Amino acid sequence: MKEGWLRERSPFIIASAIFGFLMLVFILLPIINTVALSVDKLGSALMSFEARDAIFMSFYAAFLATLFTFIFGVPLAYTLARYDFPGKSIIDASIDLPILIPHDAAGIALLLLFGPRTMIGTGFSSIGINFVDTLFGIVLAMAFVSSPFMIRSAEDAFKAINPDVEKVARSLGASNFKAFLHVTFPLAFRGILTGCLLTWARSISEFGAVIILASVPRTAPVYLYDVFGNQGLGAAVAITALLIITAVVIFVIIKLVTAKPLKPVY
Amino acid sequence: MRTVSIRVERLSKKWKNFSIPDVSLRVANDEYFVIVGPTGAGKTLLLELIAGFHKPDSGKIWINDVDVTAFPPERRGIGFVPQEYMLFPHMTVAENVEFGLKMHNIQQSERKKNVKEVLEFMELSSIRDRLPMTLSGGEEQKTALARALIIKPKILLLDEPLSALDVNTQKKMQNELKKLHEELKITTVHVTHNQVEALILADRLAVIKDGTIIQTGSPEQVFHKPKDDFVARFVGFENLFEGKILENHGGVARIDIGGVTVEAVTEKVENCVVGVRPDDIIVSKRSFRSSIRNTLKGKLIDFVDMGSLVSLTVNVDTASFVALITKRSFLEMKLKKGSGVYLSFKASAVHVI
CATH class of the missing domain: 2.40.50.100 (RNA polymerase II/Efflux pump adaptor protein, barrel-sandwich hybrid domain)
Structure with a gap:
């Protein structure tokens, strides 16, 4: 029982409480410590053009990456949630691969495909899109590593909707697409929005894949790495705190979106 | 003999664990036709084949003398009430009812007028602005019926329309369905596992088992002269x-x-x-x-x-x-x-x- 579980002083409960508390301290202390150390420097960090540009670049590139995964990921999620087809389990498993691959390795894999002197890279280059050290490269890297969040969130949202609701819409004269637009999508909206926020947040925090493809223009994590390497720990504290605070704010928004129903659904 | 409204000719379909090997049936115009059988008999699959949610492996379906076998559901002119009604949870009662008209690109002024009429006809006007999650089972069912009927379908397909209701509401809604059918004279196919329901509502009924129709006839014929042991035991009215x-x-x-x-x-x-x-x-x-x-x-x-x-x-x-x-x-x-x-x-x- 929840109530009074501490009153039952079995060694197991006490040990669990202590270990659990230490885990919590391990997670929270570095974050709180960093923010505490940098309180007086936060303002000046925000004042720095370089820091502001880097944070803006992260937000902007992450937004584009989210848009990209939304356009291509949501249809994939819908297909996986609704239809059975041969090889589905393989496709299903491969969606999570970007989470498992070390992110610098993911960056190199992308470079091998989209880099200069590759077939795809040359093709894109001919229409003016290059991926090395450009915004496109950053977006590509971010989209690759964060796509599972979009796909899985949307897939879960679609799976939670009874297909009979779509059947009714069809019987009432809606085409496949109209049924999706007027019924399925609105019902899955909250799940998809959560997917967008998670994808965006994960994209902002991406470092490994991004730096392989594009060390400039600098995103916030790349900028932080530069500052740390060139000016040392002290100089990196404020920007670190700034990134942490940003992440916490996004996290709170996600929690609000997922916890509070926008409309009473089911 | 009345004109035939639904004609199913040698239909077969395998889908998941269900299989319909070879089904033919005719439903006359204005008829209340009940398909009754135990769970897993393929009743819903048969209904959804008529609705067009599945493509048959072979066979043909006519609705009012039009071969609709290749038609998608939205072009078959059907009204469909699935199990548990499946109201759109993000829309009010009135919005649910209006949906079909929107999909048929009916003008807004016309839609408002139609919705008002149907809500009044189904006695739903007082709950028009409520969301489905706040409705009782009976209200949900009436809303689902209103939503299906507003597009003036050629045929009405009901999948276990009473099984989600408590016993008292079941009796009440049974009468509502009967009354509705008498007033609107719309060809209706009603799927159920409940023999009593079939007995009370059906003009004619078909007993189905393992995807095969065992017996078709009026309730009197089926209950009086069950064709075999299965029907006799299943209908249980000696x-x-x-x-x-x-x-x-x-x-x-x-x-x-x-x-x-x-x-x-x-x-x-x-x-x-x-x-x-x-x-x-x-x-x-x-x-x-x-x-x-x-x-x-x-x-x-x-x-x-x-x-x-x-x-x-x-x-x-x-x-x-x-x-x-x-x-x-x-x-x-x-x-x-x-x-x-x-x-x-x-x-x-x-x-x-």
Whole structure:
């Protein structure tokens, strides 16, 4: 029982409480410590053009990456949630691969495909899109590593909707697409929005894949790495705190979106 | 013979665990047709094939003489009420009802007028702005029906429309469905696992098992002359009598069934068929009067030992009843052929068709 579980002083409960508390301290202390150390420097960090540009670049590139995964990921999620087809389990498993691959390795894999002197890279280059050290490269890297969040969130949202609701819409004269637009999508909206926020947040925090493809223009994590390497720990504290605070704010928004129903659904 | 509204010709389909090997059926115009069968018999699959949610492996479907086999659901002119009704949870009652008109690109002023009419017709006006999650089962069902009917479908397809309701609401909605059909005269296919529902609502019914239609006919035909053991056992009505209603006082009728008079709960006033399930009959050696409305004195003609149950054949005048009692009470009453027994059953256990 929840109530009074501490009153039952079995060694197991006490040990669990202590270990659990230490885990919590391990997670929270570095974050709180960093923010505490940098309180007086936060303002000046925000004042720095370089820091502001880097944070803006992260937000902007992450937004584009989210848009990209939304356009291509949501249809994939819908297909996986609704239809059975041969090889589905393989496709299903491969969606999570970007989470498992070390992110610098993911960056190199992308470079091998989209880099200069590759077939795809040359093709894109001919229409003016290059991926090395450009915004496109950053977006590509971010989209690759964060796509599972979009796909899985949307897939879960679609799976939670009874297909009979779509059947009714069809019987009432809606085409496949109209049924999706007027019924399925609105019902899955909250799940998809959560997917967008998670994808965006994960994209902002991406470092490994991004730096392989594009060390400039600098995103916030790349900028932080530069500052740390060139000016040392002290100089990196404020920007670190700034990134942490940003992440916490996004996290709170996600929690609000997922916890509070926008409309009473089911 | 009325014109045919739905014609299904040698339809076959395998889907997940369900399979329909070869089904043909005809539903006449304006007919209330019930497909009845146990769970897993392929009833829903058959209904959804008619609706167009699945492509048949072979066979053809006509609706009002148009071959719709290749048509998507939105072009078949169907009204569909799935199990649990599936109202759109993000729309109010009125928005749910309006949806079909929107999909058919009807102008807004026209839509508002239509919605208002249908809501009034279905007595839903007072709850027009409520969300589905706040509705009772009966209200949900009426909303789902209103939503299906507003597009003036050629046929109405109902999948277990009453099984999500509590018993009292079930009775009420049964009457609503009947009334609705009488007023609108729309060809209806109703799928259910509930025999009583089939008996009460159907003009004609089809008993389905393992994706195959075993018997088609009027309720009287199917319940009186079940084609095989399965149908007989499934419909479970061994006591069926031609009845003549002697009088009806506020919904309680006295009905003559071949020299015997029984009381039943019904609105009917003319000739009818009366059914009592064998397990709704209480058998005793002495007459006891209680809230039970019907007590008949009869003679035990025969009995069949079925293990833990014993099936008795009891003659009351010219009417022959079958009753099911436990082996234990059979032994306790020391019954033998020729014993005099009393049969008792509630007026509400008498099903009037």
